[in-house]
Amino acid sequence: MKRFLFIMICCVAMHSSWAQLNIIPKPSQVLTAKGEWTLKAKTKIGAPADVKWTHVAGMLASQLGKATGQAPQTVKGKGDITLVASADTSLREEGYRLLVTSKGVTIQAQTAKGAFYGVQTLLQLLPAEVFSPEPVAGVKWTVPYVTIKDVPRYAYRGLMLDVSRHFMPVDFVKKYIDLIALHKQNQFHWHLTDDQGWRIEIKKYPELKTISSKRKETMKGHYSDQKYDGIPYEGFYTQEEIKDVLKYAEERFVNVIPEIEMPGHALAALAAYPQLGNNPDKIYQVGTKWGVYEDVFMPREETFKFLEDVLTEVIDLFPSKYIHIGGDECPKTQWEESRFAQALIKKENLKDAHGLQSYVIKRIDKFITAKGRRMIGWDEILEGGLSPNATVMSWRGTEGGIAAAKERHDVVMTPNNFVYLDHYQAEASTQPVAIGGFTDLAESYSYEPTPAELSPEEAKHILGVQGNVWTEYMKTPAYVEYMVWPRATALAEVGWTPKNGKNFEDFSKRMEVHRKRLDYLGVNYFGAPINKKFEYVWPVKK
Ligand code: ACM
DSSP states (O other): OHHHHHHHHHHHHHHHHHHHHOOSSOOSEEEEEEEEEEOOTTOEEEEOSSHHHHHHHHHHHHHHHHHHSSOOEEEESOOSEEEEEOOOGGGTTTOEEEEEETTEEEEEESSHHHHHHHHHHHHHHSOGGGGOSSOOTTOOOEEEEEEEEEOOSOSEEEEEEEOSSSOOOHHHHHHHHHHHHHTTOOEEEEEOEETTEEOBOOTTOTHHHHTTTEESOOEESOGGGOEEOOOOEEOOBOHHHHHHHHHHHHHTTOEEEEEEEESSSOHHHHHHOGGGSSOTTSOOOOOOSOSOOSOOOOOOHHHHHHHHHHHHHHHHHOOOSEEEEEOOOOOOHHHHHOHHHHHHHHHTTOSSHHHHHHHHHHHHHHHHHHTTOEEEEEGGGGTTOOOTTOEEEEOSSSHHHHHHHHTTOOEEEOOHHHHBTTEESSOGGGSOOOOEEEOOHHHHHTOOOSOTTSOHHHHTTEEEEEEBOOOTTOOSHHHHHHHHTTHHHHHHHHHHSOGGGOOHHHHHHHHHHHHHHHHHTTOOOOOSOTTOOOOOOSSOOO
16 A cells, blocks of 8 residues: 555656656656756856767757856867767667756767757756747756656658748748757748749749749738739749758758649749740739639640759759659649640550649659659649659648558658648637638647558558648738647647657646747747637638
């Protein structure tokens, strides 16, 4: 009985001290002990003498310096906080072990990336004020004694941003990357081209800048209102700006995946280069309304030359293994009505226009593969047969992902009902205008990326999960943040934490402190009481 009582007390103690830890995403293993270590003015941060490790130590010193008013000194080797290169293969590429005792803090990892994630956890063990951009007085900078071993569940943990429908400035893109890294996510999917604007400089095709990046006006209110604001709109990243973002992301261990849409969602490009479309004589205009356009790339040799030239510059710029080619929502009307497209279908012995979509995707896959990269695309790339090296991003539910994994193709899960962060997150009449749909925080949190239908072998092809942020209705960075956070915080935990470690009640408690962190970071997150259940009302009441 006594022994039972002792175990009970330990469990309660562990539970209550666990509840104080407030780490998001929740680590895989945590053991707490009584006591705490205190950060002092003379605290030193030690790290191996390697550029990447030293950089991680420097970032920690810089953040501590901002919030406490005194940046710790960084030293080679041992410090009071020490980053240690470990040979423990169970930590894999991204895991870390964090030990806090009376002697100080040790973060062990196989890689600097793992150490970076250990540092994120250490920051979350400190009071939320540590995220302040300026010194906060009167805070006791303590860290509870703890032993953590933490390894992510999935290798791919991403967040996408559409900058075509609304352009987002470089500083905001960097802040977005900061938040991805804070949440131990590792992929930033940058949706750079679409019907309503082409946003990346391609030196060989200068009119993508002078024509395709500009539209006459933008839809106002809901699509059903069919109203326009009459205000010209434009935005564009130079290759120098992109290089700057890529360096910033690399320093935070975030891979940036560029997306160049094809063969659909091509209207902005056609506005500058009409010869790549169905009718070279047509005056195409960069899209001003939302939705899917019938004007798509016509798969002539000239079009392939354009796409391959564009991809060559993109591949030269972006070090990402994955290159996203879109592939979604390509209406087949023009191909069905085109003498050229029909002749090509016949010549290549294809079944129909869907076969032609597959032909386009397979050629592009071959091109990207020959450049040593991997093609990734939305699940429509399954149409007419999947090309050999393709990775599928399953967005129209999970069926595409399941079919691809069964064919032993890699998959990133992005089913719209759980991860589309442009959906309403609360009762629509209480919210600024959004595209529609309803996905609240609890629903995003509840997502299980590995479908039960898959065998263990097939399930290995589920690389991970990503939140998608389409910006038709998000005109400003502040609105993007309002829609993204904290639902993307929930998705970060879906991607990182073991399945049996997830619990929404527990997450909600940790979110209370996490919201303070987001406050210090100046994030305009959606701040409604997070346990409130909202009804979805559609259309919006006026
Ligand atoms: C998509 O939402 N069209 C990928």
